[in-house]
Amino acid sequence: MSNIWEQFKSIFGGLSNGPSNPVLNPRKFRMSRPVPMGRHWMNNDPVATAFFNSLSISFPHAEVYMIDSLKPWREHVSEAMREEINAFIQQELNHSREHIAFNRGMIEAGYEFKSVEKDILNLVKELNMRSDLDRLQMTMCMEHLTAVISSELLSDENHLAGAETELNQMWLWHATEEIEHKAVAYNVWLEATKDWSSLRRWVSRSVFFTVITYRFFSNRLRAQIYLLQQDGYSKRAAFFAMMRYGLKKGGLLRKLARPWAAFYKVNFHPWSVDDRHLIAAGDSQFIMGGSVEEIFDKFIETDKTSDKKDNIAA
Ligand SMILES: [Fe+2]
Numbered sequence: 001m002s003n004i005w006e007q008f009k010s011i012f013g014g015l016s017n018g019p020s021n022p023v024l025n026p027r028k029f030r031m032s033r034p035v036p037m038g039r040h041w042m043n044n045d046p047v048a049t050a051f052f053n054s055l056s057i058s059f060p061h062a063e064v065y066m067i068d069s070l071k072p073w074r075e076h077v078s079e080a081m082r083e084e085i086n087a088f089i090q091q092e093l094n095h096s097r098e099h100i101a102f103n104r105g106m107i108e109a110g111y112e113f114k115s116v117e118k119d120i121l122n123l124v125k126e127l128n129m130r131s132d133l134d135r136l137q138m139t140m141c142m143e144h145l146t147a148v149i150s151s152e153l154l155s156d157e158n159h160l161a162g163a164e165t166e167l168n169q170m171w172l173w174h175a176t177e178e179i180e181h182k183a184v185a186y187n188v189w190l191e192a193t194k195d196w197s198s199l200r201r202w203v204s205r206s207v208f209f210t211v212i213t214y215r216f217f218s219n220r221l222r223a224q225i226y227l228l229q230q231d232g233y234s235k236r237a238a239f240f241a242m243m244r245y246g247l248k249k250g251g252l253l254r255k256l257a258r259p260w261a262a263f264y265k266v267n268f269h270p271w272s273v274d275d276r277h278l279i280a281a282g283d284s285q286f287i288m289g290g291s292v293e294e295i296f297d298k299f300i301e302t303d304k305t306s307d308k309k310d311n312i313a314a
């Protein structure tokens, strides 16, 4: 029996101890004000529009929660990690600002979502009652969800095809920075749990990830149905329309299944999947504060660092 237990424990022996992130670059991006937005800004499709709108409603609240969950750890980590947390906070603040403006655009376009926001605020209140470590673990799990969605958005242009230009750029900008900072919370968590056994770490993050995934997708689906009802859909029709949209061949949710599940691997680290090329690709697709030369330099820099891949992958 003890032999089996020893073998079981050995499976968890090879966990990553915290590879480094790419340098975080909070970009200057800002949409026009008021945000120009047609009611069905996403390819004239109410279902696809509801998918992105429901995400946007949650972002300003979720991002403030994630910022607050990382702040207490700045006192307990190295100077380098503290700088990464600060850059992470700056990026999330910028996202939050643009999504608040985006959400105002939704109201201008005729949508109402006060009850959806109230549910999110209640959830955030509930999560904030947990310990600093629990809050950090939840943020780490949410960051994996946003990272895999972002990676898919940047990998397959079909997902945002037909979106109004400035809104398209905003989603690409946000996705780019989500990939760039995808490991910050994870690395802080590795530091915070450095005295834990690998098995304990795996069990803990798996349990948190399962709960966070369930709540994230069920709450977003509820919000999507609520928005589609305002476009004349019945609850039932809205549910099946969203299922078809997400799970059809090439659908976003269908394609997310495998990268989502990677979080359960015993040796998982966000940079086990090296998608840094998407950061440069994302930068080239939206207008950022820098010049063409700066964008070009960024490509060169990414090239130069590609031989560090083995060091970065877990
Ligand atoms: Fe964000």
Ligand SMILES: [Fe+2]
Residues within 6 Å of the ligand: 092, 143, 146, 178, 181
């Ligand atoms: Fe993020």
